[in-house]
Amino acid sequence: MKTPTLLLLGCGKMGGALAQGWMDSQHPPQLLILDRKLQKAPGNALIYRKIQEIPSDIKPDLIILAVKPAMAEEMITALKTHLGDKMAQSALLSVMAAKSCAQLAHMSGNEATPVIRTMPNTPASVGAGAIGMYFSPHVTEDQKLLAKKLMGQVGEVVIVPHEDDLRSVIAVSGSSPAYVFLLAELLERTGIELGLEQTVARKLARTMIYGAGKMLHDLDDDATTLRENVTSPNGTTAAALHVLMDEKNWPRTIRLASQEAVRRAKELDH
Numbered sequence: 016m017k018t019p020t021l022l023l024l025g026c027g028k029m030g031g032a033l034a035q036g037w038m039d040s041q042h043p044p045q046l047l048i049l050d051r052k053l054q055k056a057p058g059n060a061l062i063y064r065k066i067q068e069i070p071s072d073i074k075p076d077l078i079i080l081a082v083k084p085a086m087a088e089e090m091i092t093a094l095k096t097h098l099g100d101k102m103a104q105s106a107l108l109s110v111m112a113a114k115s116c117a118q119l120a121h122m123s124g125n126e127a128t129p130v131i132r133t134m135p136n137t138p139a140s141v142g143a144g145a146i147g148m149y150f151s152p153h154v155t156e157d158q159k160l161l162a163k164k165l166m167g168q169v170g171e172v173v174i175v176p177h178e179d180d181l182r183s184v185i186a187v188s189g190s191s192p193a194y195v196f197l198l199a200e201l202l203e204r205t206g207i208e209l210g211l212e213q214t215v216a217r218k219l220a221r222t223m224i225y226g227a228g229k230m231l232h233d234l235d236d237d238a239t240t241l242r243e244n245v246t247s248p249n250g251t252t253a254a255a256l257h258v259l260m261d262e263k264n265w266p267r268t269i270r271l272a273s274q275e276a277v278r279r280a281k282e283l284d285h
């Protein structure tokens with residue numbers, strides 16, 4: 016595969032994580048970044064502050080949208096004016112939580128523009144993202160391969176067959192790192208209430224989450240088996256799980272939280 020040319024629009028938290036992962040890889044792409052405040056480019060990537068500064072003769076294989084969804088239309092329109100017909104040779108790859116393939120293709124002025132939508136999460140910034148990916152019908156096999164390879168450099172890629180599935184991805188892995196961070200906060204607070212030093216409670220909570228995550232990642236056992244393995248009958252864990260697993264507690268709460276995330280994702284699409 017020849018070295019791909021990528022144009023990254025927005026290099027904040029998510030765009031920055033992607034750019035770093037790509038430039039740290041064995042075969043870095045040719046990367047052009049549009050960002051108004053990025054100070055230092057990863058590797059030998061080039062930074063531009065305004066669309067008009069980007070060389071107008073570039074032919075990017077992928078144009079990556081990593082700005083807030085509200086900025087997308089303005090950016091695509093300005094890029095279309097700047098690159099003209101050359102933009103038609105590129106696929107759009109969006110990491111935005113909102114804006115459908117049809118909306119993005121429409122913004123590009125060509126309903127047949129190939130669009131790849133991905134839903135990464137913040138662990139992508141440490142190379143451990145969980146990434147949902149959907150291809151519009153116009154995406155070629157080469158573009159699919161390139162997108163899977165690039166996103167695979169910052170995490171595990173899962174292809175979903177329907178665009179609507181990306182909303183479920185938001186609920187299961189997109190928003191949920193925050194639930195785990197909340198769990199860390201709550202366990203730390205509980206530890207303090209039970210008399211531990213704050214530094215001790217914090218260390219225990221964070222290390223536990225890392226260790227449990229590593230077991231889920233490294234071992235083949237399913238989560239139910241891992242849970243049962245640490246639950247002795249009538250033991251301390253069984254007592255705690257009796258509270259958490261009551262239908263009105265965690266099962267209901269997680270379901271409600273996920274439904275809210277999906278509802279908000281739908282709202283943001285409009």
Ligand SMILES: NC(=O)c1ccc[n+]([C@@H]2O[C@H](COP(=O)([O-])OP(=O)(O)OC[C@H]3O[C@@H](n4cnc5c(N)ncnc54)[C@H](OP(=O)(O)O)[C@@H]3O)[C@@H](O)[C@H]2O)c1
Nearest residue numbers: 025026027028029050051081082083084110111112135137
């Ligand atoms: N952060 C996450 O965990 C996460 C996870 C999954 C998906 N996403 C998606 O990723 C997208 C980006 O999120 P983010 O958290 O990375 O946002 P962010 O940190 O605000 O990054 C966007 C960057 O683009 C720059 N930018 C925006 N408009 C520009 C323009 N017209 N010209 C030049 N630079 C411009 C911003 O500069 P200014 O700050 O000056 O505007 C900022 O540096 C969102 O659509 C979000 O849905 C994020």
